[in-house]
Amino acid sequence: GAVVSQHPSRVICKSGTSVKIECRSLDFQATTMFWYRQFPKQSLMLMATSNEGSKATYEQGVEKDKFLINHASLTLSTLTVTSAHPEDSSFYICSARSSGELFFGEGSRLTVL
Amino acid sequence: AQSVSQHNHHVILSEAASLELGCNYSYGGTVNLFWYVQYPGQHLQLLLKYFSGDPLVKGIKGFEAEFIKSKFSFNLRKPSVQWSDTAEYFCAVNADEDGNEKLTFGTGTRLTIIP
Numbered sequence: 300g301a302v303v304s305q306h307p308s309r310v311i312c313k314s315g316t317s318v319k320i321e322c323r324s325l326d327f328q329a330t331t332m333f334w335y336r337q338f339p340k341q342s343l344m345l346m347a348t349s350n351e352g353s354k355a356t357y358e359q360g361v362e363k364d365k366f367l368i369n370h371a372s373l374t375l376s377t378l379t380v381t382s383a384h385p386e387d388s389s390f391y392i393c394s395a396r397s398s399g400e401l402f403f404g405e406g407s408r409l410t411v412l
Numbered sequence: 413a414q415s416v417s418q419h420n421h422h423v424i425l426s427e428a429a430s431l432e433l434g435c436n437y438s439y440g441g442t443v444n445l446f447w448y449v450q451y452p453g454q455h456l457q458l459l460l461k462y463f464s465g466d467p468l469v470k471g472i473k474g475f476e477a478e479f480i481k482s483k484f485s486f487n488l489r490k491p492s493v494q495w496s497d498t499a500e501y502f503c504a505v506n507a508d509e510d511g512n513e514k515l516t517f518g519t520g521t522r523l524t525i526i527p
Binding site: 300303333335340341342343344345348392394400401402403404405406 | 416421448453454455456457458502514515516517518519520
């Protein structure tokens with residue numbers, strides 16, 4: 300199947316700093332990618348839909364100025380957590396569709412101290 | 413908006429036992445249903461999906477699921493589990509009538525198989 304890769308897999312940062320997470324489709328092109336957030340023992344919650352060459356579509360309650368999404372090419376979407384705070388600590392997962400099936404990245408665990 | 417419930421948070425079974433993981437959704441319209449699996453340290457992977465047709469769906473690795481519309485359920489089953497089935501299992505629903513690709517996930521069920 301298609302491969303979606305995220306980087307970094309783990310990141311620890313200080314409160315107030317910004318962190319960028321990359322999501323790449325390695326062997327296919329993705330005009331649309333999805334960013335999810337998962338809290339411990341909870342569901343994956345869709346944060347936003349990333350659209351190549353245009354603005355991302357954010358789910359209700361997700362701060363677009365806090366979670367900046369850029370989808371500059373058909374194989375790369377980035378999520379930047381700006382001015383991170385401890386409550387932003389979470390597991391962030393991206394996905395992209397290929398031949399009708401959603402493929403997921405391995406996730407990025409963010410810890411904000 | 414749709415929601416998905418997985419009532420079992422952690423299931424522990426011995427090898428060769430039969431498995432059934434519950435999944436219920438709330439949405440009155442047409443749905444597409446999915447089961448995903450996440451093995452330790454790996455990506456989420458699609459186990460099986462239901463869009464239409466035969467409500468009994470067969471997936472990879474011997475898994476199957478049955479869509480029961482009257483019960484709003486899509487339970488996952490496997491007649492005889494193996495140690496390698498130890499993983500987290502997520503049920504998901506796509507029910508956006510605008511044709512959006514958004515998925516709503518359940519909270520997941522951790523399955524531990526004891527050798």
